[in-house]
Amino acid sequence: MADHAGDGDDHKSAAESIIDKITEKFHGSSSESEDEKDLKSAASAVKAKIYRLFGREKPVHKALGGGKPADIFLWRDKKITAGVLGFVTAIWVLFELLEYHLLTLVCHVLILVLALIFLWSNASIYIKKSPPKIPEVVIPEDVFLGVASALRIELNRAFAILHDIASDRDLKKFLGVIAGLWILSTLGSCFNFLTLFYICFVLLHTIPVLYEKYERQVDAFCEKAEIEIKKQFAVFDAKVLSKIPRGPLKDKKLA
Template sequence: MTILIALFVLLHSCAAADVLLWKDKKTTAVVIGGTTVIWVLFEVLDYHLLTLLSHVMIGVLAILFVWSKAMTFIKKSPPDIPVVEIPEDLAVNVSRALRSDVNRSLHLLREIAMGHDLKKFLGVIAGLWVLSEVGSCCDFLTLIYIAVLMIHTVPILYDKYQDKVDHFAGKAHTEACKHYEVLDQKVLSKIPRGPAKTKKT
């Protein structure tokens, strides 16, 4: 959960574009390197999250405890360990953004469940089916690792080859629209739909 919140804050910060487009090479390298280390620990070495957190906390607390006692023993001031707190405005902004996204998703699911939008229904079903197929091929942590690598490579590749990608995407979108129109005329238009949604005035 902490990793997801950290990623959320990173992606919504002002410096996120610099990190994703490799303008801040050190931060990008740290993010990719850290993600790779986590993936290797959990997937290759079969380490467990609770075990890792416990071992890290044991090591950090043991070092700080011994350091503080040693400083006291040799009559020097103990290390100044800063007070770490989550700022209230950061917590409020993150919770508001999460609330907005969750509410939007719940509203979309409700509209689909009530049979109001066949196109969205098919899109969500297709997306969930693709997600289930991907989930059967790899586990959740590997999926997150692939996603992190993609968000650090796709934007910079798009930035370099924008004209070619836009041209190809335009052609693909046109073809997809043609296929959808054929599907709509032959199949979807014949499926009975739920009652029309009344608009509030």
């Protein structure tokens, strides 16, 4: 009987030791999870303090909208990006360097296409085999309406932003827009519309990929530049803008 009692005590002590080990592991895992949570919160706080250009929180690919357009801008698909740049460069060379006119180009392309189609469709006289049927070119209504609707939405959004800036009393935003329009008008006087469009198109396909490659250096430089601009604007505000007389806006609103 004593032996059985001793065996029972041994089983109990073994079971208790196993339970103790399980509880220790459980507490250890819970403490590790708490530590991981603390590390994640600290990492998120550090990321929040890191300066990002234009205050973005997403990667460059997602900031550009993701999908195929972002792949083209960031040279993820080099063949498509090179093809698009080559096509736009050829258009710019034709119209700007060779001084080709749009109507002349359209007429010459139509002459060439019609001549090829006519010769190809009448090749059955000289060739025993009949040529394949030439497909008809039809612009889908959905695509045309979709492009027109997207253009309308973007124009309305631009007009709404300009209306808000003009009717708002935010002097900083107003001066920023005026400065941007003045720079754009200066560039427009130096280049024609096609050249300016081509320059913007090339910059759109080069600046994002360079920024993605040298992101840290650019963000650090822009942070220093923004701090310096804020200092200079504070001096300008104290010496010039603060001395501009302003009427009682609150009284006018109440009246």
